[in-house]
Amino acid sequence: MKDSVISVKNLVKKFGSFIANDNLNFEVFEGEIFGFLGANGAGKTTTIRILSGLSEPTSGEVIIAGFDAKKQAEKIKRNIGYMCQKFSLYEDLTVKENITLYGGIYGMSRELIRARTNELLDRLRFHEYENRIIADLPLGLRQKLAFSVAILHDPKIVFLDEPTGGVDPITRRQFWEMIYETAARGITVFVTTHYMDEAEYCDRISIMSEGKIVALDTPENLKKQYDVDSIEKVFIKIARPVNN
Amino acid sequence: MQKVIESTAISKKFRETQALKNISFSVNESEIFGFIGPDGAGKTTLFRIITTLLLPDEGEMKILGLDCITGYKELRKNIGYMPGRFSLYPDLSVEENLNFYATVFGTTVKENYDLISDIYSHIEPFRKRLAGKLSGGMKQKLALSCALIHKPKLLVLDEPTTGVDAVSRSEFWTMLAKLRQHNITILVSTPYMDEAMRCDRVALIQNGNILSIDTPQKIREGFSRKLFMVKANEKYKLITALRSYPETLTAYPFGDSVHVTLAGNQVNESLFDYLRQAGLKNVSAVETVAGIEDRFLELMEKEEKV
Numbered sequence: 334m335k336d337s338v339i340s341v342k343n344l345v346k347k348f349g350s351f352i353a354n355d356n357l358n359f360e361v362f363e364g365e366i367f368g369f370l371g372a373n374g375a376g377k378t379t380t381i382r383i384l385s386g387l388s389e390p391t392s393g394e395v396i397i398a399g400f401d402a403k404k405q406a407e408k409i410k411r412n413i414g415y416m417c418q419k420f421s422l423y424e425d426l427t428v429k430e431n432i433t434l435y436g437g438i439y440g441m442s443r444e445l446i447r448a449r450t451n452e453l454l455d456r457l458r459f460h461e462y463e464n465r466i467i468a469d470l471p472l473g474l475r476q477k478l479a480f481s482v483a484i485l486h487d488p489k490i491v492f493l494d495e496p497t498g499g500v501d502p503i504t505r506r507q508f509w510e511m512i513y514e515t516a517a518r519g520i521t522v523f524v525t526t527h528y529m530d531e532a533e534y535c536d537r538i539s540i541m542s543e544g545k546i547v548a549l550d551t552p553e554n555l556k557k558q559y560d561v562d563s564i565e566k567v568f569i570k571i572a573r574p575v576n577n
Numbered sequence: 578m579q580k581v582i583e584s585t586a587i588s589k590k591f592r593e594t595q596a597l598k599n600i601s602f603s604v605n606e607s608e609i610f611g612f613i614g615p616d617g618a619g620k621t622t623l624f625r626i627i628t629t630l631l632l633p634d635e636g637e638m639k640i641l642g643l644d645c646i647t648g649y650k651e652l653r654k655n656i657g658y659m660p661g662r663f664s665l666y667p668d669l670s671v672e673e674n675l676n677f678y679a680t681v682f683g684t685t686v687k688e689n690y691d692l693i694s695d696i697y698s699h700i701e702p703f704r705k706r707l708a709g710k711l712s713g714g715m716k717q718k719l720a721l722s723c724a725l726i727h728k729p730k731l732l733v734l735d736e737p738t739t740g741v742d743a744v745s746r747s748e749f750w751t752m753l754a755k756l757r758q759h760n761i762t763i764l765v766s767t768p769y770m771d772e773a774m775r776c777d778r779v780a781l782i783q784n785g786n787i788l789s790i791d792t793p794q795k796i797r798e799g800f801s802r803k804l805f806m807v808k809a810n811e812k813y814k815l816i817t818a819l820r821s822y823p824e825t826l827t828a829y830p831f832g833d834s835v836h837v838t839l840a841g842n843q844v845n846e847s848l849f850d851y852l853r854q855a856g857l858k859n860v861s862a863v864e865t866v867a868g869i870e871d872r873f874l875e876l877m878e879k880e881e882k883v
Binding site for chain 2: 371372373374471472498499500501502503504506509510513514516517527528529530533534552553565568569572
C-alpha cells in the first residue's frame, strides 16, 4: 500500500448555518492522479481551500503531506503546488522571470532555482522562449510552463483546476503525458474539473453533491457500477443538484 | 432552401495575427451548426463578423440573404447573440434584465414568452434576484432567454457551456434542440469535442482554418485507419513503450487507455510481447471506434505535415 498524502476524516466546514462540507472522508495516495468532481456549488472550492491550507476546517481531521490543516497551514503551503487555467503566470514577465519569481516565493535557494530553471527549459525545449514575455506565448506553451512552475519546488501534491480546458487536442495529450510523468515520479496530482472526459484520465475520482461525497472509485468501476459507458453519464445520474 | 449563413472566403487579420483564413461554409435553416476548436482558433472573431460587430478584411458574409456590412441594421433585429463572457447587467435583477432586452428590441416579454418559457421557467422563481448573484447554470439560462426575447431567426452562441457543470450543460443542449421547432437556426461554438455530437453539422476549426465540415457521424467515419485502444497497469510506461514500438504510427493518451494506430493496421502478438518486455502487466488491445477528437488529432497532424 502506498503512503497516504491527503487524509481527510469527518471534515465539516460551516459558514454560519450553511454546511458547505458535510462530513467528508477520503484518502489520496502518493503518485496518484485523483479527480475531484462536482456540480457548481457542490462545495469543491471550499474543500480545496482547506486542503491547500487557505481555510480552516470547522471540525474533523485533515492531514496534508503529513501536516495538520488546522495547526500547520503554512507548512502545507510549502509542500503543495497549484495551477489553474485562468491565472498562473505573470503575463508581463518573461519565462525566466516567472520561474525565478515562483522559486523565490517557494523559498528555494538561488543555486537551486538556477539548476531547476535549466532543467525545466531543457525538458520543455523552451530555451528559445526564455526571454519572451508570457503574453507572447501560445496558450499551449503557457499551460505547459504553468504546470512545470507549479511543481518547481518538488511538492508532495499539485492541485490542478481544469488544467486542459480550451486547449487543442494535441496540446491536451502532451499535457496529460506531463501529468502522468509527474505522478510516476511520486507527486500526487489532484485535479478538479467540470469536464468529465478529463476525469476519465484519473486513477480514481470522487463526485461531490450538496456538500457530500456521493461516489469514490476508479472511473472504470464507477462506469460498471452505474452501468453506463462514460463518467459524464455517471455524473448526470448522481450529481444532479436540486436546482442550480 | 434558403441558406441562413453563407460565408465565402472570409479573412480577418489583427496586426500580425491572421485570425481567420479563407473561411467558407453555409448554414441551413433550423440547423444546429457547431464550431468546434480550441481557444484562439478564431471562433469568436468569426461570430463577431456574423453578428455584424466586426468587419471582415476580405470575403463575403451573407446572413439571411443580407450582406453583413450593408445590411447590418436589418440583421441586428434578426440575430440573437450570447457572447462568451457573461454580459448581462449584474446589478439588475433577472426580471429587469429580461425586460430591458425586450424593450431595446421594441418588444415585450409577454409577446414572445412562449419561446423562452421552457428556459425561463427554471429561473423564474428567482426573478427578483440580481443577475450577478446567480449561479453559473442560471446565468447561462438568463443569457439565453435575453438572446431569444426578440424572437431572432438566427441565434449565435459563443461558448455557452464553458465553465458550466455537466448536468447544466446537458440540460442546455436539450433546450437548444427544442428551439428547432420554432424555426430558429443556431450557430454555437465550443472547445469541447464531446459536444459536437449534439449538433446537426460541425466545422472543426484550428488556427483560423476550417479542417473539416460535416455531420458529427461523418467526421468520425473520416478517420482513415483502424484505431486500437490499449490498456495496461502503468499509463506513463505504456505511452513511452508504445511510442518506441516500431509499428506505431500514433499513440495518444485517451482517458484510461492509449489510442494507437499501427503501420500494419492490426494488432498482433509482437505488440503484446513488446509491451510485456517493457515490464507492463495486464496488457489489452482492442479495436475501437474513432471519436471526433481522434479525427481532430488526425487532421491536425496532416496540417502540421503540410
